[in-house]
Amino acid sequence: MIDTATIRIEKTAQSRINELDETNIPFGQLYSDHMFMADYVNGEWKDLRITPYQNISISPANTTLHYAITIFEGLKAYRNEAGEIIIFRPQANAQRLNISAERMCIPEVPEDLFMDALTELIKLDSSWVPSAPNTSLYIRPFVFGTDEYIGIRPSQNFRFMIITCPVGAYYSKPxxxxxxxxxxxxxxxxxxxxxxxxxxxxxxxxxxxxxxxxxxxxxxxxxxxxxxxxxxxxxxxxxxxxxxxxxxxxxxxxxxxxxxxxxxxxxxxxxxxxxxxxxxxxxxxxxxxxxxxxxxxxxxxxxxxxxxxxxxxxxxxxxxxxxxxxxxxxxxxxxxxxxxxxxxxxxxxxxxxx
Incomplete structure (x- = not known):
């Protein structure tokens, strides 16, 4: 059983929210202040944390770089007329992530871990959820193998991450x-x-x-x-x-x-x-x-x-x-x-x- 109450939070020293212009949001290019990470080691998800959005370090022998051991999801958060934040069907995304995980020999991400990580991250970056018409916060959960190993076999270690970015319309015309x-x-x-x-x-x-x-x-x-x-x-x-x-x-x-x-x-x-x-x-x-x-x-x-x-x-x-x-x-x-x-x-x- 994962204790999701132990999510460690490290806040950014300097928010980049002033870079957000709700009248002109490029899709998938501006990322929110924080990201979630958890590592799968010795058969369980550990070290649940939210950190400032930043680059990550991996080995050149990382198994995913060579064998594409990676899955992802996409969902959105919206701001309603009362200013509250609503996420659309996140439980369905959690379930589908695990369908993909099984096919790719990736360990299941428990739904409570998925939902708690998502909730805490969006709470922390709530100011990044835009309110202008046809805008939203795009949420990208993903999992990838982290073994340092050149050889074709299922990875034994993994990382689960969630990053977010404010977005406008994906297509502006038919x-x-x-x-x-x-x-x-x-x-x-x-x-x-x-x-x-x-x-x-x-x-x-x-x-x-x-x-x-x-x-x-x-x-x-x-x-x-x-x-x-x-x-x-x-x-x-x-x-x-x-x-x-x-x-x-x-x-x-x-x-x-x-x-x-x-x-x-x-x-x-x-x-x-x-x-x-x-x-x-x-x-x-x-x-x-x-x-x-x-x-x-x-x-x-x-x-x-x-x-x-x-x-x-x-x-x-x-x-x-x-x-x-x-x-x-x-x-x-x-x-x-x-x-x-x-x-x-x-x-x-x-x-x-x-």
Missing amino acids: VNVKIETKFSRAFEGGTGFAKAGGNYAASLYPARLAQQQGFDQLIWTDGKTHEYVEESGTMNLVFIIDGKLMTAPTSGTILKGITRDSVLTIAKEWGIEVIEKPLAVKEIVEAAKAGRLQEAFGVGTAATIAPIGKIGFEDETFELPSPENWTISKRILDELNAIRTGKKEDTHGWTYKV
């Missing part, structure tokens, strides 16, 4: 995406369902090629046939076809998105027909050609809901109706924002008040 039919992100039996660092590293080169063609992101397809849509680089995908909300089911190759689950839950409660099934590329393309693809958007913590403006497939590009005229995704986004900022009652138990 994204243009390309359906990828050559490169693969994940295969059944692989690590596609885990938030493992190597998954994202492997996606960078195909994404760069797409960006050179004028696209912002890829729509990944199944690794075996490339006939079915899976997810995008940073988001799960949702399509509105003939008024029905359609998305691929989460699986061994698709991350079980927390925002995705929230979107589907709200849509079902409103009586919108929700269809979770393998989505054929052919079906999406035919719906786009016929004008039946009314909305397409990515859902994820960073972007929340990111409208898709154009979809590229082979030598064709399909332009979707202007997001200004969309109804379903905009309505769901407004609902999520209202719940996360306390403007509307949370009937799902999704919000956690710090």
Whole structure:
């Protein structure tokens, strides 16, 4: 049993809060004053501490540098109209972190450790939670192997950390995406369902090629046939076809998105027909050609809901109706924002008040 009451706190001598301009927050570039750390040694998590945000020292033989033994999560904290701080669905992130941990031979991070560390860190850096519209505090928990060992085996020692950064909108305009039919992100039996660092590293080169063609992101397809849509680089995908909300089911190759689950839950409660099934590329393309693809958007913590403006497939590009005229995704986004900022009652138990 971990005594999370023993979290040691070392406060920074000089806050950098004056660097925060809520009207102009670059995503993922300005970090809050403090960070949390704990070390896994001899089979247990020890030395729980919050320190000033700073660089860390690791061995050149660090196992993670060579073998990518690392997992992470992403969640957000918001400031409500009363000035209180609300974190959206942190327990779900704690659970998903441990699903990733099991796949990557990383020890479980107990939920009480995750939640207590998160709470104490956000309390200490509460001034970093912005209040301007469309802003939040992005929270990045992660775990990595710390063995000093060049050899392929599970690490025996680990570090669990949490860092935070104030953020504005991840995407400032609708994204243009390309359906990828050559490169693969994940295969059944692989690590596609885990938030493992190597998954994202492997996606960078195909994404760069797409960006050179004028696209912002890829729509990944199944690794075996490339006939079915899976997810995008940073988001799960949702399509509105003939008024029905359609998305691929989460699986061994698709991350079980927390925002995705929230979107589907709200849509079902409103009586919108929700269809979770393998989505054929052919079906999406035919719906786009016929004008039946009314909305397409990515859902994820960073972007929340990111409208898709154009979809590229082979030598064709399909332009979707202007997001200004969309109804379903905009309505769901407004609902999520209202719940996360306390403007509307949370009937799902999704919000956690710090």
